[in-house]
Amino acid sequence: MKSATTWLRSHFVVIAGLGTLAYLILPNVVVTVFSFNNPTGRFNYAWQEFSLDAWKDPCGVADMCGSLSLSLQIALWSTIGATVLGTAIAFAMVRYRFRGRGAVNSLIFLPMAMPEIVMAASLLALFLNMGIQLGFWTILIAHVMFCLSFVVAAVKARVLSMDPRLEEAARDLYAGPVQTFLRVTLPIAAPGIAAGALLSFALSFDDFIITNFNSGNTVTFPMFVWGSAQRGTPVQINVIGTAMFVIAVLVVLAGQMVANRRKKAQPK
Amino acid sequence: MTAPATLPEVAVSAEPPVHKPSLKKRLVPYWLLLPGILWLLVFFVLPMIYQASTSVQTGSLEEGFKVTWHFQTYWDAFTEYYPQFLRSLLYAGTATALCLLLGYPLAYLIAFKAGRWRNLLLVLVIAPFFTSFLIRTLAWKTILADGGPVVDVLNTVGFLDVTSWLGMTEGDRVLATPLAVVCGLTYNFLPFMILPLYTSLERIDTRLHEAAGDLYARPATVFRKVTFPLSMPGVVSGTLLTFIPASGDYVNAELLGSTDTRMIGNVIQSQYLRILDYPTAAALSFILMAIVLVMVTIYIRRAGTEDLV
Numbered sequence: 001m002k003s004a005t006t007w008l009r010s011h012f013v014v015i016a017g018l019g020t021l022a023y024l025i026l027p028n029v030v031v032t033v034f035s036f037n038n039p040t041g042r043f044n045y046a047w048q049e050f051s052l053d054a055w056k057d058p059c060g061v062a063d064m065c066g067s068l069s070l071s072l073q074i075a076l077w078s079t080i081g082a083t084v085l086g087t088a089i090a091f092a093m094v095r096y097r098f099r100g101r102g103a104v105n106s107l108i109f110l111p112m113a114m115p116e117i118v119m120a121a122s123l124l125a126l127f128l129n130m131g132i133q134l135g136f137w138t139i140l141i142a143h144v145m146f147c148l149s150f151v152v153a154a155v156k157a158r159v160l161s162m163d164p165r166l167e168e169a170a171r172d173l174y175a176g177p178v179q180t181f182l183r184v185t186l187p188i189a190a191p192g193i194a195a196g197a198l199l200s201f202a203l204s205f206d207d208f209i210i211t212n213f214n215s216g217n218t219v220t221f222p223m224f225v226w227g228s229a230q231r232g233t234p235v236q237i238n239v240i241g242t243a244m245f246v247i248a249v250l251v252v253l254a255g256q257m258v259a260n261r262r263k264k265a266q267p268k
Numbered sequence: 269m270t271a272p273a274t275l276p277e278v279a280v281s282a283e284p285p286v287h288k289p290s291l292k293k294r295l296v297p298y299w300l301l302l303p304g305i306l307w308l309l310v311f312f313v314l315p316m317i318y319q320a321s322t323s324v325q326t327g328s329l330e331e332g333f334k335v336t337w338h339f340q341t342y343w344d345a346f347t348e349y350y351p352q353f354l355r356s357l358l359y360a361g362t363a364t365a366l367c368l369l370l371g372y373p374l375a376y377l378i379a380f381k382a383g384r385w386r387n388l389l390l391v392l393v394i395a396p397f398f399t400s401f402l403i404r405t406l407a408w409k410t411i412l413a414d415g416g417p418v419v420d421v422l423n424t425v426g427f428l429d430v431t432s433w434l435g436m437t438e439g440d441r442v443l444a445t446p447l448a449v450v451c452g453l454t455y456n457f458l459p460f461m462i463l464p465l466y467t468s469l470e471r472i473d474t475r476l477h478e479a480a481g482d483l484y485a486r487p488a489t490v491f492r493k494v495t496f497p498l499s500m501p502g503v504v505s506g507t508l509l510t511f512i513p514a515s516g517d518y519v520n521a522e523l524l525g526s527t528d529t530r531m532i533g534n535v536i537q538s539q540y541l542r543i544l545d546y547p548t549a550a551a552l553s554f555i556l557m558a559i560v561l562v563m564v565t566i567y568i569r570r571a572g573t574e575d576l577v
Contacts, residue, residue: 017377020370027407045410085304096297107308115516117533121553122315125322145311202397225402241403248398252391
């Protein structure tokens with residue numbers, strides 16, 4: 001009995017950590033399992049019997065795949081917008097000393113330090129006062145706005161850890177500013193930019209609170225799921241959820257494999 | 269190292285040792301900043317100003333709203349909804365504490381003990397970000413369903429007796445109680461706690477652990493005196509990244525709770541989108557913002573870390 005307690009004590013971190021991981025993954029397991037359910041009634045909350053119907057016909061629910069493609073489009077455009085704007089800001093912040101740096105810094109920090117609902121509500125106040133029609137464009141504007149700060153943080157972290165002597169070396173070797181940027185700076189900053197882009201894609205695709213306030217009658221995928229929680233959840237929602245989880249894991253793993261291979265290929 | 273003989277000498281000597289950057293060069297950072305900062309000014313700062321003006325308007329949807337500097341709205345909104353404010357802070361605070369308690373071992377595990385499993389564990393922490401969080405929150409409805417295996421186990425071990433005594437549950441059900449809402453909040457914001465913790469733990473030089481061990485510190489002492497203090501930046505940013513969004517959340521309270529668990533987010537949402545009482549909604553969201561900013565400022569002062577980004 002005593003050996004059991006010492007074993008528990010020495011493996012406490014592993015057990016507790018894996019417990020937390022189980023807590024994190026449990027809903028994904030449930031989503032996956034219930035994507036094979038054949039529910040009776042409108043709600044897919046209780047297990048009935050195994051069925052592949054939903055997987056065979058993922059778009060069989062009215063409006064769901066339309067909302068999915070709308071969400072993907074918005075996520076794509078807001079990722080592009082936020083990444084371009086955010087990367088430029090990050091470079092300016094790290095590489096240049098200029099007036100008003102502190103003010104710019106807090107302006108970028110504030111959107112992350114504010115409950116999402118405050119930003120959502122204030123944007124709605126702006127759009128209402130200006131009489132702007134809510135829809136695709138207001139969603140896009142909002143998404144670029146809140147993704148921006150996260151891109152800046154990700155790119156900044158990477159550029160900060162970058163050795164400025166590499167760029168000096170490039171200049172010493174007669175590379176022009178454009179050449180230096182494209183062939184030295186950008187490739188080194190790329191992982192940070194990619195991380196920022198990936199993060200903003202995920203944030204935008206998944207955003208509910210800000211979209212809920214500023215979408216008008218436009219239905220993104222999270223809005224569709226929200227509505228279905230009241231009307232009845234089709235099994236196809238679980239199919240999409242499962243597919244997104246699998247794709248995300250594959251994409252991240254593939255990215256890491258590429259990074260690992262590159263690391264190995266580099267001479268030490 | 270020998271310089272290549274072909275190096276043109278003119279180019280080297282033509283470069284003055286110190287030179288003042290030209291005006292064009294000095295403007296570069298401003299051109300880089302301009303589009304992004306403009307975006308934030310127009311779609312983040314300006315909306316705040318509009319919301320401030322909305323909060324001091326009176327009127328109705330039919331007749332239109334006018335700025336009348338009616339500050340009474342703030343007081344009325346606060347006195348009417350202070351239970352929801354308190355509840356939000358209580359739920360968000362509890363969820364943050366639970367996130368720290370649950371997230372720390374996992375972050376520690378990934379940073380120090382995972383070895384070659386590190387990347388896989390990190391992926392498993394991040395991957396839920398990419399699955400719609402609404403779908404996952406709905407999954408908790410299934411997990412916590414009345415009479416389901418989870419609730420049965422909690423009942424058998426007497427957990428629900430403790431939580432009922434604390435007022436977190438009622439009878440033998442979890443769904444539609446404060447416990448379900450806190451469980452959902454904890455779950456949804458856990459990755460925001462784990463990632464900063466992991467980043468700051470990973471930076472710690474493990475030789476410090478060895479040094480502490482060589483000086484006869486027991487593992488618990490090493491953790492208390494070395495590891496935990498060095499992970500403080502992660503603890504601070506993790507708790508902020510959890511507490512701030514959790515305090516304004518209304519999704520968990522709506523999907524997993526009942527009318528008795530409504531948080532301030534639910535009130536703001538229904539005032540803005542259903543009742544259409546814009547001044548009250550604007551005042552409420554400013555009060556929430558003020559409370560959060562004050563708490564965060566005090567907390568950061570106390571914790572002593574200013575550089576968070």
